[in-house]
Amino acid sequence: MDFSFATQQIIYGLTLGCLYGLLAIGYTMVYGVLRLINFAHGDLLMVSAYVAFFGIIIFSLPWPLAFVGAAVLTAMIGILIDRGAYKPIRKSPRISALITAIGVSFFLENLALVLIGGRPKSFPTPMMFNGSLTLGQLKIPVLSLWVLAVTLVLLIVVVTIIHRTRVGMAMRALSRDIETVSLMGIDENRVISFTFALGSVLAAFGGVMWCMKYPAVEPFMGVIPGLKAFVAAVLGGIGNVTGAAIGGLILGLAEVLIVAIEPDWSGYRDAIAFCIMIVILLTRPTGIMGENLPD
Amino acid sequence: MLQIEDLHVSYGGIKALKGISIEVGKGEIVSLLGSNGAGKSTTVRAISGLVSIGSGEINFKGIRLKGMSAHKIQKLGLAHVPEGRKIFSNLTVNENLLMGAYNNRDKSDIRSLLELFFRRFPAMDCKREQLAGTLSGGEQQMLAIGRAMMSKPELLVMDEPSLGLAPLVVNDVFNIIEGIRKEGTTVLLIEQNANAALKISDYAFLLENGRILLEGTGVELLNDPRVRAAYLGGAEDKADSDK
Numbered sequence: 001m002d003f004s005f006a007t008q009q010i011i012y013g014l015t016l017g018c019l020y021g022l023l024a025i026g027y028t029m030v031y032g033v034l035r036l037i038n039f040a041h042g043d044l045l046m047v048s049a050y051v052a053f054f055g056i057i058i059f060s061l062p063w064p065l066a067f068v069g070a071a072v073l074t075a076m077i078g079i080l081i082d083r084g085a086y087k088p089i090r091k092s093p094r095i096s097a098l099i100t101a102i103g104v105s106f107f108l109e110n111l112a113l114v115l116i117g118g119r120p121k122s123f124p125t126p127m128m129f130n131g132s133l134t135l136g137q138l139k140i141p142v143l144s145l146w147v148l149a150v151t152l153v154l155l156i157v158v159v160t161i162i163h164r165t166r167v168g169m170a171m172r173a174l175s176r177d178i179e180t181v182s183l184m185g186i187d188e189n190r191v192i193s194f195t196f197a198l199g200s201v202l203a204a205f206g207g208v209m210w211c212m213k214y215p216a217v218e219p220f221m222g223v224i225p226g227l228k229a230f231v232a233a234v235l236g237g238i239g240n241v242t243g244a245a246i247g248g249l250i251l252g253l254a255e256v257l258i259v260a261i262e263p264d265w266s267g268y269r270d271a272i273a274f275c276i277m278i279v280i281l282l283t284r285p286t287g288i289m290g291e292n293l294p295d
Numbered sequence: 296m297l298q299i300e301d302l303h304v305s306y307g308g309i310k311a312l313k314g315i316s317i318e319v320g321k322g323e324i325v326s327l328l329g330s331n332g333a334g335k336s337t338t339v340r341a342i343s344g345l346v347s348i349g350s351g352e353i354n355f356k357g358i359r360l361k362g363m364s365a366h367k368i369q370k371l372g373l374a375h376v377p378e379g380r381k382i383f384s385n386l387t388v389n390e391n392l393l394m395g396a397y398n399n400r401d402k403s404d405i406r407s408l409l410e411l412f413f414r415r416f417p418a419m420d421c422k423r424e425q426l427a428g429t430l431s432g433g434e435q436q437m438l439a440i441g442r443a444m445m446s447k448p449e450l451l452v453m454d455e456p457s458l459g460l461a462p463l464v465v466n467d468v469f470n471i472i473e474g475i476r477k478e479g480t481t482v483l484l485i486e487q488n489a490n491a492a493l494k495i496s497d498y499a500f501l502l503e504n505g506r507i508l509l510e511g512t513g514v515e516l517l518n519d520p521r522v523r524a525a526y527l528g529g530a531e532d533k534a535d536s537d538k
Contacts (some may be wrong), residue, residue, distance in 0.1 A: 180383070186398075
């Protein structure tokens with residue numbers, strides 16, 4: 001394996017890793033606040049993809065408007081999922097919430113199947129995201145540069161919100177003690193909604209960029225990326241935003257590089273993530289940046 | 296300032312409060328005493344909106360609190376220092392205090408409240424950016440009280456502020472409570488340390504099995520033989536003073 005081939009694969013791996021990372025941040029934020037694995041989070045990828053698709057194809061919106069619309073609508077659906085499904089059982093045992101999350105996931109997938117149909121739709125990738133730059137022997141897809149840049153910016157925005165703003169402070173406090181936050185005169189449900197909205201916006205960006213990379217929009221497109229993003233969140237240390245991004249990158253790189261080194265294994269591509277998950281849970285359940293929570 | 300009338304609260308079929316009536320007047324320190332499981336914490340949790348009221352009424356400044364959520368009650372000017380301090384261990388000392396003033400949008404006011412806290416507790420000044428979880432128990436209690444005071448409450452409800460603290464620190468806590476009252480905040484104090492609580496209280500209620508067993512001024516209860524026997528280890532004290 002020569003140098004340019006390796007670099008090329010690393011670029012592909014990082015691109016995929018960023019997309020996992022964007023989704024994983026949403027998982028990790030909701031877990032941090034509610035101790036809930038929101039299994040419906042992966043399906044937001046599908047929601048945003050459809051919104052962007054219909055925005056461009058049916059309503060002939062210019063793509064930036066369709067993408068922003070996808071982010072806004074996905075954020076609203078994220079809030080709606082919390083208010084409709086999770087809020088009524090906030091005080092129930094955690095397992096109820098987990099089962100509800102799986103139910104919401106199936107609901108969204110099958111709702112899309114009924115309303116839109118199962119035939120994959122080809123995503124109209126805008127011209128400016130096509131093509132690639134050639135650097136010597138390297139071919140860098142323009143989309144990869146966009147994915148890397150957008151992910152980096154969003155990660156900085158999220159970390160800044162969590163550590164430098166009032167609502168971020170409330171989110172951090174909420175992750176330890178919801179009841180005491182309410183004693184501070186803070187409407188905990190508004191902070192939770194904000195968390196869902198923020199996570200959903202990242203999922204929406206991830207969804208749109210995912211579609212430009214793999215341009216088939218279908219109701220179950222969010223399942224596998226969602227599960228892998230969950231693995232990335234666990235790998236990075238669930239509850240930790242930077243950890244989720246790092247977990248995503250490691251997962252993306254591992255998947256691409258292992259297949260690059262041993263092409264025969266390409267059929268086991270999806271298994272790699274879950275093998276990593278098993279190893280992590282056995283050796284370091286708190287993940288790379290996770291801390292031991294007094295639970 | 297605070298009236299509780301015939302309050303009943305049940306948890307899943309178990310009656311924690313079986314009709315208690317309490318009144319707290321403006322500017323007073325009122326104590327709620329009793330052993331574990333008597334219903335003290337349930338009472339203050341009902342006041343703050345953390346548990347739902349079965350029957351009966353709670354009025355604060357003439358406003359009916361029944362059915363109101365906790366964050367709205369706090370905004371009326373009622374701050375609650377929860378049992379076990381419940382500081383946000385993953386936030387810094389400064390951030391914990393800012394959480395108490397979350398709904399205050401006046402930055403200069405917040406700054407002066409912060410300075411007031413650090414003037415009152417100079418030992419905390421160099422720990423502003425330290426994570427609150429690293430503080431000692433006594434410091435955490437001061438922080439919990441300071442955090443509640445950041446909202447400039449009219450009524451401060453404190454649930455067992457002396458629990459698990461060293462005797463010297465317990466003295467500090469009671470001095471602080473007196474100081475808070477002097478500055479014009481009404482205090483409702485839940486305590487197991489009946490002796491110390493009664494010494495600073497204008498009025499006190501003794502709870503047992505979800506009912507009020509006794510009530511009276513602090514001095515009256517301090518001298519009540521039943522209180523002495525049950526809560527002050529009074530029998531031996533009496534014997535000592537008789538010699």
